[in-house]
Amino acid sequence: RDRDGDYKVGSSFWSTFIHELSSLQQGSLEMPRLFVFLLFSLSITVASASRWRCLPEDAQVVNEIFAALNRTTFTGDCCHLFSMIQCNPNTSSVTSFSLFGDDFNGPIPAAIAKFPNLQFLSIHKMPNLHGGIPPSFASLTKLTYFRITWTNVSGPIPSWLNRLTNLGGLDLSYNQFSGSIPPTLADLPSLTWLHLDRNKLTGPIPESFGQFRGANPSIFLSHNSLSGPIPKSLGRVDFSTIDLDRNLLVGDPSHLFNNRSKSLSTLILSRNLFDFDLTGVTFPSGLQILDFSHNMIGGSIPTEITSLANLQQFNVSYNRLCGRIPQGGNMQKFDSSSYMHNRCLCGPPLSAKLC
Template sequence: MKNSSSYSSAALLAFSCLLFLSLPSPSFCAHPKCNSHDKKVLLKIKADLNNPYHLASWDPKVDCCEWDALECDRNTGRVIALTVFAGNISGQIPPAVGDLPYLQNVDFHKLTNLTGEIPSTVTKLVHLTFLRLSWNHLSGPVPSFLSQIKTLTFLDLSFNNFTGSIPPSLSELPNLLALHLDRNRLTGNIPESFGNFAFGNSVPDIYLSHNMLTGTIPRSFGGLNFSLRIDLSRNRLEGDASFLFGKNKTVQFVDLSRNLFMFDLSKVEFSENLIYLDLNHNKIFGSLPQSLTNLGLQFFNVSYNRLCGQIPQGGKLQSFDLYSYFHNRCLCGAPLPACK
């Protein structure tokens, strides 16, 4: 009897454990369903984009947290990321995007038939940190109202058809880490206010290449310490750019190529952090400073300028081919022909 009782107790315990494990456990298994408001807004966005095949998974009969091209918060079921990437989508960015109040990431990338302007409703997204609207056919001005989204850390509007000047108010984004306005049709000057990025929490990497910008670089840029990159190439900028450099600067990548800059390179001091320097097709004069031999350069080009003198021996300077140096006034020495 004693053994029989022990076996019965053990069997009962095992059955209880199996029963417990078979019960639904909201704490560990289930995830909250998509918020009904967010689902309604997403279906409006799909309709505004003409119900593209790229969003075929956006079926109203399915929980929207299971749909492609978006992400929900695991705890609340609110939509926090909208990523529409490389699809055959026509139309404009739906204003309803601004009605997803918990969005942190908005990414409309490589949608070649996406046209029109950026809707002002994006300013309602008070949690937005990442905004990429690149490789599309968006047009109109770069809107100044983007400066209202103080949470932004990344703003990419590259490879579009934006026109007009750069809004000075973008410098009011205190948390911005990267600003991409390259590959557009922007005109006018670089805003003087961009020197005020230093008053934020960081200085963003700035990409302004392949536009039609004119004038000089604001002197206020001299007080900035770009953490990684600055690219001003392929514009019509002129004047002095030497104040972008300095022994204590942290910037690693500087591209000023194909502009009209004119300054004496021999007087420039370079930081040992610099690994990429492109100055080709400008009006830069003087000689190459010996300090360049102390840099761990991975890319270097000073061709098509007005430089003279012998290329310093040592470091990485002889590892670049003659095309990095040719078409200067009287530059000589390896890898160019020997000085006379």
């Protein structure tokens, strides 16, 4: 998912499906209620004939979930519940399940864990959903994508998530999760996409996050209350995106990015308590977004930054920087708002401050 909330995955079906969910999240489409989706699915069931037939055991699980949602018993082919379910065309087993809507008040239905072949699980935009993640979800070991977003689900993030060893994407953003980040998340061998942003998480970033094995992982930990320095171990990981905006992190984070050969394209460290000398620091050559604003960073802006040919967004405002602002390259794109409220930066575009 990029900063605007858009999801990027390989499969055309998932791309379309997640794009629709993201459009709903961003308000570009009207958010239907869960009840409307269920009625729509039932109408499709009546109107269509399918080569698939829901497995009896999966149909039973659907009715357990419906009971938890205070819905009437479903008697059709659950593989026709297109707004909620996708089935494997060869085995007819349920492989994808999603819930979204704002008319249900209660905990996450634990019966979801009874789908033995579930690969995709999305629970989105259900603000009245509360409680924790059911422990029974530890049995969903075939999941490759797990999403609970924009709900009132709370409590600690379960340490048993490391049992879901096929996970490539985990999104628990925009919830009420609290406590520390479980170090066991780094045990997931295929995890390349981790969203824990917009929660109430505290404590340090785990040292174990330097052991991520997924290719070029992206981590989104913004809008929490994480504290302490960033572990040196994270410098060993070739991240694609790092977003740590709006936390209480301290110290020198340059080990995350001080290497031109890294794959890092997005680096957001804004609104923390970072305190280090920027002079002489190097950056990954493919960097596109760099936001260091609202910290306590000193020194000067290195001239090497003018060589970043892909740089599209840049902000070092509200720091303690001094010296001449480098000119050339993509730096001409950025106006005074990228540099304001520093100790003694000078030169264009800060026209009032000549060097």
